[in-house]
Every structure is written in C-alpha cells, then in structure tokens.
Amino acid sequence: MIRNTVKAVALSAVFATALAAGTAARAEDHPQDKPLVVGSDFGVAPWMVRGTNGPEGFGVDLITEISKRIGRPSVEVMDINFSGLFAALFSKRIEFTVNPLNITKERAEKMLYTEPFFATGNGFLVRKGEKLAGFDGLKGKILAVNRGTISDTWATENAAKYGFEVQRYETFPDSVQAVITQRAFTALNEIPTTVYAASQNPAIEVGFKDFNGRNFGYAFRYDSEDYRNKVETAIECMKQDGSMAKLYEKWYKEKPAEGTSLTTVYAGYGAPGFKGYDDKPHELTCK
Helix, strand or coil, X not given: CCCCCCCHHHHHHHHHHHHHHCCCCCCCCCXXXXXXXXXXXXXXXXXXXXXXXXXXXXXXXXXXXXXHHCCCCCEEEEECCHHHHHHHHHCCCCCCECCCCECCHHHHCCCEECCCCEEEEEEEEEECCCCCCCHXXXXXXXXXXXXXXXXXXXXXXXXXXXXXXXXXXXCHHHHHHHHHCCCCCEEEEEHHHHHHHHHHCCCEEEEEEEEEEEEECCEECHHHHHHHHHHHHHHXXXXXXXXXXXXXXXXXXXXXXXXXXXXXXXXXXXXXXXXCCECCCCCCCCC
C-alpha cells in the first residue's frame, strides 16, 4: 500500500531528467520514410490493449489512420507505463504520445498539445451491487488509481477533503483487480474507460460519473510544432468527414454527444486556452 503524496515537484523532476536525456544527438525527429513511433499504455481498454496480433483499440485505429493521412509508411506503438511516458517523449524514444492524455495547464507548460478530440471526466468503479452516492460516499473508503495519471492527481488533491485513502497501481487493470478483491472500495479512471470496463466484467459497475469538462489530446515536444500542426490537420479532417465519430461508435458502442471535442474542429492549432495554442485560423485541406 502506497500512501506517499504525489507532489508537483515530482512531475517537474521527471520533465527535467527527461529533457536532460534528450540533449544528446539524435536522428531526424520525424523521418517521413520510416515508421511513425509513438507511445501509449496498453492497459486502458478500449483505447488500447494488447491483442493476439499486437495492440488494438480506438487509439490504435486512430493513430493508424492518422499515420496514413500524414504519409508515414506504418506505425509502431510502444507499450509504456504512464509513469514513464513523459520521459520517453522528452528523450525522443517516441515522436509523440497517443494514450488518453488529459490536457492540463501544468502539462501544457512543458508539452505541446494538439486540439482536444475526446471529452472525459472522473468515473468511479465499484463492485457489483455496491453504492456510491457521489463524493461524500468516499469517506472512510480506499480509492485505487493508476499512478501518475490525472486520476492520481485528483485523488491526491481531494483525499483529505472527502476523507478517503489512496492506493496507487502501475496499470488500470491492477486498480480494477484491487476493487474486485476488496483491497479497495473504488477504482478511479476516465469515464469512457470505466464504462467499457464495467461492460466487460460482470463483477464491477460504474458507481458514479463526474463529467467535468476534461479533454484528451496528443502531446509533442515544443520543438515539434510544425509536426504537431501536421498531425492536428489529420485529426481535424477525421472530425470533418465523420471518421472520428465512426471509430468512437465502433469501440464505445454509442454515438458521441452533440458538440463534444470528438466532432468539433477548433480554430487555429493546439488546445484553446492553454500554452502552445496558436489562434491563427488556417484553411483545412483534406485529401
């Protein structure tokens, strides 16, 4: 059981170490004639899981289509635990992240985001038959999270306020198993992730949903602005032609809500309201 508090300085230390590692001479960052190398945690269904023939899920189909649209010959997705993802980005082991990564002010200071393309919030999984009456129902309980995620950050910031204890695990499935085996009362993750997990496992259900306006985006190094823009153009075209919504329906078994970031094309490049956003309009040319 891990009880130590995650501090903002710890995240800063990860970035500092990764940046230092990335100063060594490297090959071309985005070689057009070579496979696109990106990183994600494979433990978040249905975004990305390890299948019989490699990774599969919404996130795999999405980045595969994007790689085609930006002219890369193929795509290689590296399986990296979330806690090591930023180090992999800054040391240039990967070109950008393709996991379900929340856009936050702190991260945007160090990473360059695409525009939002997936709306989310807090989802709380409990054992089948258990009840969770909102945040007040967490008092005196143990809450399991995937280490280093936005769920971990939320839990750390709110543990004292709502009176619960935090357990941290390296993968989402481990946090779910903690609930099933009664080591934890609830597991916290993104709403779509918890909804899907509950649909696949009769031992658990979603006890509470907290829609709070969060969004996912891909993250790049700040020296990759042109390539961020190139990838974002592909994302915008997928929104415009409906293929983004079709992928969501395929994997999440429902239509995206009206007006969400899954279908909204934003002006400029990047995440509006965050560092790295370029509000200059551009003409969208889709092939």
